[in-house]
Amino acid sequence: MVSPLHTEATATLEAWKPESAAQEALRQSYLGFLAAREDACERSCAAGHLTASTVVLDASGEHVLLTLHPRVGRWLQLGGHCEPEDSSLAEAALREATEESGISGLRLVPEPLHLDVHPVTCSLGVPTRHFDVRFVAMAPEGARPVVSDESEELRWWPVRELPPDSEDLTELIAAALEAKP
Template sequence: MTSQAGASPAGTLHADAVATLESWKPADPGQESLRHAFLGFLASREDTCFRECAAGHVTASAVVLDDTGSRVLLTLHPRVGRWLQLGGHCEPEDTTLAGAALREAREESGIEDLELVPAPVHLDVHPITCSLGVPTRHFDVRFTVRAPRGAEPVRSAESDDLRWWPVDALPPGSEDLTGLVKAAISDGPEH
């Protein structure tokens, strides 16, 4: 299963991550600086898109907005113990970062008919102890995803809770998501 002649799925995902970040031009200087850091990290080794890369790894997440853009779907993450956007590790079958973000959004929300804006909306690097059991870093590439009208999420085993929140009234302890949600609201096909 490859989309490029002779390329492995892992190589295809890595190439897509590089191409995605090379073509994205954020207006925010801090995001531009992070974009360069991500590209440097991706240039350092070929396995950066998978959790086995103990030095850190690229993850993909989705800011899921309802059809009006007035609510955001957040998950109460069981390991982290706080409300976050949906997302997670890239899997061996993923060939694009956008596809990984959409897969994660579908798996974690139970909503199939989601629409993804294919360009990133935000980047973040954060320390975490994930499935490797050792401290590492997530180089998170975040995308905007829109839910269809009337979409009702179904909590998966990956979440302690899952619910819609007004974009201007996020749950306590998630104030750091405000900039991300604002970026997703203003995101559109032209970005």
């Protein structure tokens, strides 16, 4: 049986119109994966599963909050797995960003910002893929992040001076700057 989250994820991606041909190709791939797998939003789907992440910008839009991911060992945007109680990808992205940052009052743009598929070994303990649906949110003025058990460190980085080995975030953060609320 298809979950409400699966139905909502499909509707969200059907409605979203990306700016680039590469993102459109990924959107079509996600829709094909969702059509083929009723469990595409569940962590237990070993073939891969949808995840949700958020680029968190400070109130000025001049800094991005990144987490030093303990398993990956790199600075990344906040995000993670969808949970059974999530009713939408946007809700999952906001929940993950709030949990991982410790910041309440994040304002999320409810439409997807960017898509990315990447190989990972997550909680299943076997290689899989994350079909990440990425969003953008603005933090309230003066927001101070609090490190959770899901990160080694959290830090505000100037949007034009990202940490080393984060070149793959450049396109994502540029898109976030254009879409910020």
